[in-house]
Amino acid sequence: MKRRPFLMWGCAHCALLAASAARAQVTPPAAWTQPPRFAAPHPGSDEGGLWAQMAREEQRLRRGASVIRDPKLDAYLKAVSCRLVGDHCEDLRVYAVRTPLFNAVMAPNGMMQIWSGLLLRVENEAQLATIVGHEAGHYLQRHSVERLRDAKSRSAAMTFFAAFGLVGALAQLLAVAGLYSYSRDQEREADRVGLVLMQRAGYDTREAAKVWDNLLDELKARPGADPEKDSILFATHPGIAERRDALVQMAQPDGEVGEAALREALKPAQPMLLADELARGQYDQTIALLDRLVAREPQRADLRYTRGEARRLRADGNDVMLAVDDFKQTIALAEPPPAVYRSLGLVYRDQRQRDAAVQSFSRYLELAPDAADAGMIKSYLEELPS
Amino acid sequence: MKATIHLSRVLLLALVLALAGCATISKVERGQQVVKDRLVVQLDGPWNQFDGTLAGTWPTWTVEGQTVDRLVFVVGLKDGGELAPPLPGAKDQRPLTFRANMQPHEIVALYQAFLTRDGSTFTLDKLEPVRFLEGSGFRFRFSVVRRFDDVRISGMGYAAVRGGELFAIVYSAPRLGFFPRYEAQIDKMAQSARLRG
Numbered sequence: 185m186k187r188r189p190f191l192m193w194g195c196a197h198c199a200l201l202a203a204s205a206a207r208a209q210v211t212p213p214a215a216w217t218q219p220p221r222f223a224a225p226h227p228g229s230d231e232g233g234l235w236a237q238m239a240r241e242e243q244r245l246r247r248g249a250s251v252i253r254d255p256k257l258d259a260y261l262k263a264v265s266c267r268l269v270g271d272h273c274e275d276l277r278v279y280a281v282r283t284p285l286f287n288a289v290m291a292p293n294g295m296m297q298i299w300s301g302l303l304l305r306v307e308n309e310a311q312l313a314t315i316v317g318h319e320a321g322h323y324l325q326r327h328s329v330e331r332l333r334d335a336k337s338r339s340a341a342m343t344f345f346a347a348f349g350l351v352g353a354l355a356q357l358l359a360v361a362g363l364y365s366y367s368r369d370q371e372r373e374a375d376r377v378g379l380v381l382m383q384r385a386g387y388d389t390r391e392a393a394k395v396w397d398n399l400l401d402e403l404k405a406r407p408g409a410d411p412e413k414d415s416i417l418f419a420t421h422p423g424i425a426e427r428r429d430a431l432v433q434m435a436q437p438d439g440e441v442g443e444a445a446l447r448e449a450l451k452p453a454q455p456m457l458l459a460d461e462l463a464r465g466q467y468d469q470t471i472a473l474l475d476r477l478v479a480r481e482p483q484r485a486d487l488r489y490t491r492g493e494a495r496r497l498r499a500d501g502n503d504v505m506l507a508v509d510d511f512k513q514t515i516a517l518a519e520p521p522p523a524v525y526r527s528l529g530l531v532y533r534d535q536r537q538r539d540a541a542v543q544s545f546s547r548y549l550e551l552a553p554d555a556a557d558a559g560m561i562k563s564y565l566e567e568l569p570s
Numbered sequence: 571m572k573a574t575i576h577l578s579r580v581l582l583l584a585l586v587l588a589l590a591g592c593a594t595i596s597k598v599e600r601g602q603q604v605v606k607d608r609l610v611v612q613l614d615g616p617w618n619q620f621d622g623t624l625a626g627t628w629p630t631w632t633v634e635g636q637t638v639d640r641l642v643f644v645v646g647l648k649d650g651g652e653l654a655p656p657l658p659g660a661k662d663q664r665p666l667t668f669r670a671n672m673q674p675h676e677i678v679a680l681y682q683a684f685l686t687r688d689g690s691t692f693t694l695d696k697l698e699p700v701r702f703l704e705g706s707g708f709r710f711r712f713s714v715v716r717r718f719d720d721v722r723i724s725g726m727g728y729a730a731v732r733g734g735e736l737f738a739i740v741y742s743a744p745r746l747g748f749f750p751r752y753e754a755q756i757d758k759m760a761q762s763a764r765l766r767g
Contacts, residue, residue: 409662465682557696
């Protein structure tokens, strides 16, 4: 059986939203009752020990290098979670974490991590609420505690801790292997709760299915990829069409989508999100993602540049030609990133178009004289044959 | 789910063996050393080479320990060859393929993809031309936030393409303490590097 770490990392908690939607029809979402706020567990109990461990990890996360320190983004994420969970608002703490993969993680003490790869991919607040609501569902249903009590073997317990991003080579290996996930029943329950929370908060629940669709499109982008056939996730769950249909049936029209609010909240982080996405080197997925983002916001120079750069680096078929098209269009838009001139220069240098290369590299150095690669670019200029 | 369970046991066993000291460690003496029969370097001090699960495809040395600092030698990676095999369970991911016509920026992007495939983040701090392997090459400095322990790593690499093959020496270590301690030594070693024959 093949596995897809992208899915494991990205979908272990979130993407099963769609998977369980079909079953959610059996139990009407509105039937769920939100529990009252939880008291802190007794320190001597297994749950108390778990909370203490998570509190230490939360301290480490706060001090660490990967948490995104953006007060406005923090406030926005907090507002979304509070809108969803109501009375539990004070108990949930949401952290944006700089990890360019699609994932969110919920710890039993109320610490929620939203990874930057997910932030780049959601298109509006309703889609973000789909994820936050699902993770909140795990918290409200206390799935972690159930999971801990099920972890009878040592390896299972370690796997459990690895799921929360705990430090250490063991945690990393296990996380990479995608060994941990909540049980399928727990995922279904979290999906159902998440959709209830979205609906009660006034979000457009039709957006939940789109999260799923968009992720699928990316996974299919790799030549020869067949998520339905290859992925452990798809292999063990109902067909995609069934899930999508179920979501469509459950959707509540007339809710809020919140596209502008999300865009505004993420604006300062966009350069970092896009650079990190490009750095992954998964150009098939990145191009599929950027095709979608460019179609939604064709006026954004940063998106078009990133797509062009992904094409230039992939360099399959007519990629370089398409990359040049993207770069030229980027330059025609407002606020093109200086790096677009470097990318054009690299193409022209490779194609032995001296004058065009010189012009592009010179413009890059003019706009970014202190760039990390300025020395390299200057050497290109010096060595280009006259 | 059998495949998943099987993989978990394999990984756990590998980790237990590594942590128990069962990974192969061999001392690399100071003086002249030949890496993979082709790359000759002069060492000011001893290193340790480790092999096994936690090492990669390429010869990897350490002074402080395999989870602390790493010196990786890429020796003669041919056109179309892969910098590293896919991570376990990541066969669907795009391979890290080297092409002989890659420019320095593209080679750095390739190494960047290698370092970030576990979710770590990478920032290029410097890219400049240098003399390496008795000819033209380049040197790059970078920062990584390592996903598995959230530690800030600093790194530096020397690289060049000779006869269509990639040669690189890349050192990385925690930014505070370890990296500055060995930076000058790595520079000196890289500057001594030459190809055999």
